[in-house]
Amino acid sequence: MNKMVNHPLHSLECSLKRALVLSGFSLSDDARSPEVVPPEWDLPLAKFASTPPQAIKLEQGYFILRTNLLANQLEKWKAPLPLKMFAAGTLYDGNDQNRPDHRRIQGIWADGSVPTFAWLRVWDSVIREVFGLGASFNFAIETKDCRRVDVTVDGRTFALAHVARATGVTFGLLGLDPTETAMWMFDIDIDSVACGFYGIENREELYSTRLTFLRRFEDSKLGYGSYFLDRACDLLRKRGFVNYYGSRFYEADCYQKMHMIQDGWDTNNDGMRLVDPIGAKVWLPTVLTPSLQEALSENARAGEESCYLFEVAHTVLPYSDSMKDFRERNMNSKYDSEREPRKQTDKPPRESITLAFGAYDDQLTEEKWTALVSDFLDEFGIREHYYLDTARAIAYELTCKIVINDKMQMLGGNFGAIHPEARKNFGIDKPAFMANIAFEPLEREAAMEMIFVPIEYR
DSSP: OOSOBOOHHHHHHHHHHHHHHHTTOEEEEESOSOSEEOGGGOOOOBOOSSOOOOOEEEGGGTEEEOSOSSTTTGGGGOOSSOEEEEEEEEEEOTTOSSOOEEEEEEEEEEESOOOHHHHHHHHHHHHHHHHOTTOEEEEEEEETTEEEEEEEETTEEEEEEEEEEBOHHHHHHHTOOTTTOEEEEEEEEHHHHHHHHHTOSOHHHHTOOOHHHHTTOBOOOOOOSOHHHHHHHHHHHHTTOEEOOOOSSEETTHHHHTTOOOOTTOGGGOOOEEEEEETTEEEOOSSSHHHHHHHHHHHHHTTOSOEEEEEEEEEEEOOHHHHHHHHHHHTTOOSGGGOOOOOOOSSOOEEEEEEEEEEEOTTOOHHHHHHHHHHHHHHHTOOSEEEEEESOOTTBSSOEEEEEETTSOEEEEEEEEBOHHHHHHHTOOSOEEEEEEEHHHHHHHHHHHHHHSOGGGO
16 A cells, blocks of 8 residues: 555656646646537647547537537637647547547647747657657658657657647637748647557556556656646545546446435436447446446456555536426436436536545445545645535445535535445445545635635644
8 A cells, every 4th residue: 555556647647748838838728628518619620630539429419528628728828929838638539439538638839930840849858858868759741731749768669749730710719810820739649658658558458447457557756737636636646546547438227236226306317418329338427436336346356355546537417407307307206217308408517527536445444434534635635624424325335424614515525335235236345435526616625725724723
């Protein structure tokens, strides 16, 4: 439990963000913007040589999962030249049915002119910062409008980035004149870079949740990008938890499997639906605990004596008014067969960043798990926190604890022991616990205490 581990995707992403900032670019969005967007945001922003991503449609086509990181950022980037901005996060490509989600970094460089030698200096700086002095690179021409940055490290060569001329759409969104401004967009597929750099055979292995894979990546460096989010991840890593990337799509029975079976009023049992299911996957996560229990189960089947994992990802609840109607229509339905389907709507969903962490271990008890959560909240910066017990969240054994502050306001978190039926379904035969926390309320509370609580009392 003393060795600090960092997922290769997260480690590389943090290193690349830090290197780009050192090279003069500004980080505008660190995976905070919505992943569920209107279809009109599926825009051709640059003249890349690769096949454009295919949009994954949701809710009868009212929404899609984003195919780029910049379309909803460009309006915010209207500023005097030079413009050097980038964003990081997850985008989706329906062409990849095995794993449509990809971790990416995308950015813009706009100025009166952006000569090749200026790009060479940028990539030389980024590559030496991320991969060390022994790395070399080649700025290869793919088409007249697109370049590829190839890196060679320890005898392995892989593509780091693609750089392409911006389209008229991008100039229009930024309010710039293409006859007076040079503008290029760069795209870094972190998944591909991680596979090339670490010698990982394929993306399926890269997204493995097994500790036998994850333990290979020792890394005690701090996260980089979003202060509070990085702090939460670093605190969990320091406590022996390992970060993983779970499935971004759930099967229809995922909540039943984890014993989250509630009456028709429950909003968590009906996520935003895919127009075209991906295999058995039919909807987006409303909570992260099904993915967490799958990851714990994977390690239990592999024979791990104990396992401590965490994940940070977006969760999505359909439009609240439609869910209110949904609850009212189904309040008196006793069986799923009597429930009316939720009305799909073009109203924006409620999307949030969620932190889930869990563990199984013979040594774990409810008291130890509560102490672990309390210790995490204390060091995160929330000293004034309390718990309310409730028996209504039946995914937990007997009761779960809801996190509140000193004003009796809920902080969007709950935790407790995993229900015995769920442990049975997932093949976990040891004491197992989990926590699911909406991150924004936690972040606001920590920021408030940081501002108003004197240092000597923190």
